[in-house]
Amino acid sequence: xxxxxxxxxxxxxxxxxxxxxxxxxxxxxxxxxxxxxxxxxxxxxxxxxxxxxxxxxxxxxxxxxxxxxxx
Numbered sequence: 001x002x003x004x005x006x007x008x009x010x011x012x013x014x015x016x017x018x019x020x021x022x023x024x025x026x027x028x029x030x031x032x033x034x035x036x037x038x039x040x041x042x043x044x045x046x047x048x049x050x051x052x053x054x055x056x057x058x059x060x061x062x063x064x065x066x067x068x069x070x071x
Contacts, residue, residue, distance in 0.1 A: 002049050018042055 009026045010018045020041065023029045 006046070018045075 006018075009022065012018055019028050021029045021032050
């Protein structure tokens with residue numbers, strides 16, 4: 001379901017990349033910054049929904065995994 005939403009609304013098939021900010025009706029919004037976002041945030045947006053330890057950032061989940069592995 002989440003990946004379908006990304007595929008249908010968030011991925012910019014015409015210009016490549018993805019739309020980093022959409023309004024409540026999934027229309028492009030540029031109040032944070034104009035243009036395209038970076039790969040770091042795109043990766044987090046796809047990983048966070050699949051990791052119950054992530055919360056709003058993937059960093060705590062990675063830290064927890066690292067601690068559990070003894071690194």
